[in-house]
Amino acid sequence: MAKTPPTSxxxxxxxxxxxxxxxxVTGANxxxxxxxxxxxxxxxxxxxxxxRNLDKGRTAAALIAERVPNAALSLQELDLGSLAxxxxxxxxxxxxxxxxxxxxxxxGVSHSxxxxxxxxxxxxxxxxxxxxxxxxxxxxxxxxxxxAPAARIVTVSSSTHRVRGADHFDxxxxxxxxxxxxxxxxxKLANLLFTYALQRRLAGTGATALxxxxxxxxxxxxxxxxxxxxxxxxxxxxxxxxxxxxxxxAATDPAALGGxxxxxxxxxxxxxxxxxxxxxxxxxxxDLQQRLWNASEELTGVRYxxx
Numbered sequence: 073m074a075k076t077p078p079t080s081x082x083x084x085x086x087x088x089x090x091x092x093x094x095x096x097v098t099g100a101n102x103x104x105x106x107x108x109x110x111x112x113x114x115x116x117x118x119x120x121x122x123x124r125n126l127d128k129g130r131t132a133a134a135l136i137a138e139r140v141p142n143a144a145l146s147l148q149e150l151d152l153g154s155l156a157x158x159x160x161x162x163x164x165x166x167x168x169x170x171x172x173x174x175x176x177x178x179x180g181v182s183h184s185x186x187x188x189x190x191x192x193x194x195x196x197x198x199x200x201x202x203x204x205x206x207x208x209x210x211x212x213x214x215x216x217x218x219x220a221p222a223a224r225i226v227t228v229s230s231s232t233h234r235v236r237g238a239d240h241f242d243x244x245x246x247x248x249x250x251x252x253x254x255x256x257x258x259x260k261l262a263n264l265l266f267t268y269a270l271q272r273r274l275a276g277t278g279a280t281a282l283x284x285x286x287x288x289x290x291x292x293x294x295x296x297x298x299x300x301x302x303x304x305x306x307x308x309x310x311x312x313x314x315x316x317x318x319x320x321x322a323a324t325d326p327a328a329l330g331g332x333x334x335x336x337x338x339x340x341x342x343x344x345x346x347x348x349x350x351x352x353x354x355x356x357x358x359d360l361q362q363r364l365w366n367a368s369e370e371l372t373g374v375r376y377x378x379x
Contacts, residue, residue: 099179152205
């Protein structure tokens with residue numbers, strides 16, 4: 073039997089009415105992204121399910137429609153590991169929508185193999201997909217976000233941004249001594265560096281950039297971990313429904329401010345209800361933020377307009 077949340081806990085019951093708002097959620101076919109899309113649809117938002125596999129996207133949309141019969145849903149093909157796909161998706165979204173109220177940069181990959189893998193464009197897999205893909209998508213959609221009265225850009229990071237080696241930015245391709253888990257952590261640290269740098273650029277526009285992390289959540293990202301780890305995870309990790317709450321709070325809480333970071337309130341931020349948290353000192357390093365920003369523009373070819 074599910075426990076009753078404390079009266080002070082932030083849950084989906086606190087999400088304001090989202091009628092008339094357009095939300096783009098990357099990786100919305102499963103896990104945290106699916107729960108985020110479902111909660112927004114329940115509150116009346118038109119949700120764009122942006123996914124690499126359209127068949128899985130259709131299945132996700134059907135599941136949401138079963139729960140929310142009048143849900144406003146649409147699909148968008150998007151492979152964040154391909155800059156060509158990102159550009160096509162951004163153009164199609166911009167052509168269909170005059171304004172975007174919410175961009176939830178949720179999708180991510182986690183590869184546990186010893187061999188380094190690359191994206192279609194030759195980037196290290198984690199950085200290329202989890203950071204550079206979202207960096208490019210956000211930049212290409214920025215005019216549509218600025219056209220909304222109070223757009224929010226929420227990028228999903230992870231507590232793994234704290235792992236040893238996550239600040240390995242002097243060698244973006246990671247040519248030597250590659251470690252997959254540290255590379256994943258680096259991509260999640262990049263999500264935070266991006267968010268904080270983006271918020272400074274958005275100051276005075278009405279749009280805001282925030283970040284969130286789900287704590288320990290049993291999602292499809294665990295599918296590449298060894299079976300014993302997956303089995304243990306199912307016992308100690310929280311559900312995707314709980315894991316999505318920090319993202320939803322960052323996206324919808326009227327009191328949330330640009331540059332804030334939300335995560336679970338339990339011990340070690342592994343489980344619990346969403347609260348305002350802090351990230352590592354390295355994530356607030358202005359010089360590192362700028363160096364990563366410059367490199368990201370160079371690697372993706374996406375230059376952010378002055379705002």
